[in-house]
Amino acid sequence: MASPGLVGQLPTELLFIWHTHRIPILFTAVSVLAILRLALYYRRTREKISTSPLPLSPIEKTVVELRPEWLPENTTLDPSILNLDNHAEESTIVAAPLEKARKGPKTVKGKKMRSKVSKTAPTFDHKIDQVQPLIFFQSLSGATERYATEFAKIFSSWASSSSSSLLSPQILDLSYIEFDDYFISPPKSDSNVKYFYLLLLPTYNIDTVLSTFLENLQETHNDFRIDTAPLSALLGYSVFGFGDKEDWPTEEEGFCSQAREVDKWMARLTGRKRAYPLGMGNVKGDASARLEEWRVGVQEAIVEITEGRGLGEGVPGSGDPAESDEEDIDVVEDSDVEVISRKLVRPKKTARVDDVEDLGSMVNSSNSDSLLPIDFTTYKSKPASTQAPKEMVPITSPTHASLTKQGYTIIGSHSGVKICRWTKSALRGRGSCYKYSFYGIASHLCMEATPSLSCSNKCVFCWRHGTNPVGTTWRWITDAPDLIFDGITQAHYKKIKMLKGVPGVRAERFAEAMRIRHCALSLVGEPIFYPHINELLNIMHRNRISTFLVCNAQHPAQLAALVPVTQLYVSIDASNKDSLRKIDRPLHRDFWERFCTCLDIIRNRRFEQRTVFRLTLVKGFNMAEEVKGYADLVERALPGFVEVKGVTYCGTSAAGTAGLTMQNVPFYEEVAEFVTELEKELNARGLMYGIGAEHAHSCCILLADSTRFKRDGRWATRIDFERFFDLHEGKVEGTRLEKGEDGTAKVVGWRPEDYIGQDTPEWALWGNKGFDPRDVRVYRKGKGPKADAENAAEAEAKKGNFKLVEI
Ligand SMILES: Cc1cc2nc3c(=O)[nH]c(=O)nc-3n(C[C@H](O)[C@H](O)[C@H](O)COP(=O)(O)O)c2cc1C
Ligand code: SF4
Missing domain, CATH: 3.20.20.70 (Aldolase class I)
Structure with a gap:
């Protein structure tokens, strides 16, 4: 047994050795690491070389007949x-994972999804609760008001003919209500009445009530005294925007930009309760048709709620107003385990x-x-x-x-x-x-x-x-x-x-x-x-x-x-x-x-x-x-x-x-x-x-x-897909001909040229890159023309070629 004195001296001894020999120790350690790295690198390179193809071997051009065993x-x-030969599966049979599975299958996936879904599970008891739809709109020159009034009429008659747990909708003009009465928390009422918000909004690139409304939503979300999702008691919400495609042809150029903003802030305030996707209509084009389509979708979502199915499984919507390209989508993929x-x-x-x-x-x-x-x-x-x-x-x-x-x-x-x-x-x-x-x-x-x-x-x-x-x-x-x-x-x-x-x-x-x-x-x-x-x-x-x-x-x-x-x-x-x-x-x-x-x-x-x-x-x-x-x-x-x-x-x-x-x-x-x-x-x-x-x-x-x-x-x-089906169903005749026994050509089917x-x-032609200009290309962080320009500017700056930029 070592005496206590010796043990006490050990740290001093070690320190002494370190001070005397630290250079050779450090040198040896660095050398060993370098040798290890080199060995690994060499191995990888060898593996790679061995997987590269052999030089071209000409293909055999002999026609290979179908063999009986392939038929x-x-x-x-x-x-x-049959004379079966199962050689090929010997190393690859499905039975192997099966055996493993019996030992202890991992079944965590299903459970994981349930927890995600339960987070958004409906707070609606379809036996006793009632849905109160509120239709909000805002209008400066009257178009949205007309659409909203007409919408409310059709929607009311549908509501009165459907489930008894659906109350008649109320229509509210954002210009005349107190925002705080509806957008800090849902209105106070009978505890069995639950609200569903529908917002029909135009877009103005000038200051209007809508700008104030948007600021209000943003402030509510950012107010530290208020819960970040104070509207989460809502059953759901959906937004429809009216815009003008003649002057604002694309979303980048501002088409329906305010409706899109409201949609995003509502997602945050409600704790991701988007019940139906944002609808958008061009007042100089398809507004009525798009609104009608949206109405049907919203109604279906409400039916699901009244039947006790909540907003349905899956993602109720991301509340993040600063959307990234895939962030919200990934959530869907993770939860998609049913x-x-x-x-x-x-x-x-x-x-x-x-x-x-x-x-x-x-x-x-x-x-x-x-x-x-x-x-x-x-x-x-x-x-x-x-x-x-x-x-x-x-x-x-x-x-x-x-x-x-x-x-x-x-x-x-x-x-x-x-x-x-x-x-x-x-x-x-x-x-x-x-x-x-x-x-x-x-x-x-x-x-x-x-x-x-x-x-x-x-x-x-x-x-x-x-x-x-x-x-x-x-x-x-x-x-x-x-x-x-x-x-x-x-x-x-x-x-x-x-x-x-x-x-x-x-x-x-x-x-x-x-x-x-x-x-x-x-x-x-x-x-x-x-x-x-x-x-x-x-x-x-x-x-x-x-x-x-x-x-x-x-x-x-x-x-x-x-x-x-x-x-x-x-x-x-x-x-x-x-x-x-x-x-x-x-x-x-x-x-x-x-x-x-x-x-x-x-x-x-x-x-x-x-x-x-x-x-x-x-x-x-x-x-x-x-x-x-x-x-x-x-x-x-x-x-x-x-x-x-x-x-x-x-x-x-x-x-x-x-x-x-x-x-x-x-x-x-x-x-x-x-x-x-x-x-x-x-x-x-x-x-x-x-x-x-x-x-x-x-x-x-x-x-x-x-x-x-x-x-x-x-x-x-x-x-031409429709023509393909018509050819299939015999509605139109194809042009593939074959000579019959009597030597005359007969139609025996269709050809690719027929559809x-x-x-x-x-x-989409060569040289034009093939991205449909009607869609919006979203680049990942650090990619795309903007990033390229920034990188180029940075490179120039490094070289000392500064240039004036607008700020
Ligand atoms: C001054 C002004 C600015 C507008 N800005 C936009 C815009 O940025 N984006 C858009 O999609 N539509 C824009 N519009 C079109 C309106 O949103 C559209 O005409 C809408 O139907 C107006 O609704 P209202 O009649 O209910 O006010 C603008 C219209 C005006 C008069
Ligand atoms: S064709 Fe396009 S959309 Fe369809 S599965 Fe393939 S990649 Fe997806």
């Missing part, structure tokens, strides 16, 4: 004939499958335990095991938790739907995705869904966070297509409704969004993997919903059997076999043969439907030196269009493992350079593709076959 039509239930009722989409009984196209036998048979997995990859003499099918994404699995966390709603056990960021952006008037610029698809009318969350690739840039099930066979319990359709559309509408309180959502777009017009079957997973994809597509077309289907070029049989869609895509992630293996990491051993066969199918079907190559460029993986290879592929399949898009970095660990970093995301200029080279290469081969449109905002450029999609010298890349829409708009 589901030829499969039967006799295991000895799952559409399982009962809704669970198939009654699952059947044995003789033929994947044979829907009836699949859904209705009573023996659910005997579904056989069918492997389309290879044949082997080993008979298949007759395992009972499982759910692809069981509700208790981590995959389910992970997907719902990412904002997906899982329908049944293998389908998903998600609101894409462009849908939100379009609802707020901030621009649609490139599909609007190229084809005329407004993003707020578009649903993004997939009937199969599972895929047979594990692409390095996939945003699935490496969590989705993968496999080469469909061996899961299969949900019926009509139930999937009902599930995804209901979930989509529900998600749209959740956005009604988000600042900036436009009432007219919100109303339009309640009718889905387009479906992008491209979310995650492989849609044609779902055995009843054709039935699902037919249901969509019957509902006049257009279909953009993206497949991964790994399922030739299903591709060959697919009914014509509005636009058919194949993902072309590499130009040669080695590069494709590295970037898509396919599970099929014969992935290259499958890929090439799919190209041949696309070529064969190019006169039936619009066909598209989608290239996702990843710097360091599939760009450099590959232009000729891609041109070979285009020459082989002759698609109508080639969409070239820079990869979006998803920052997942899966991407990290694959060696993908921000450095692999190409700049728009690099994508543009690539496309220009590809165009040149194609033209040199006599293939007359040209750059038809661009959407710089999403780093996407469109090459189109000018012999088919140019009309009178102008690009015509847009789609070409309007000319590509000027703003």
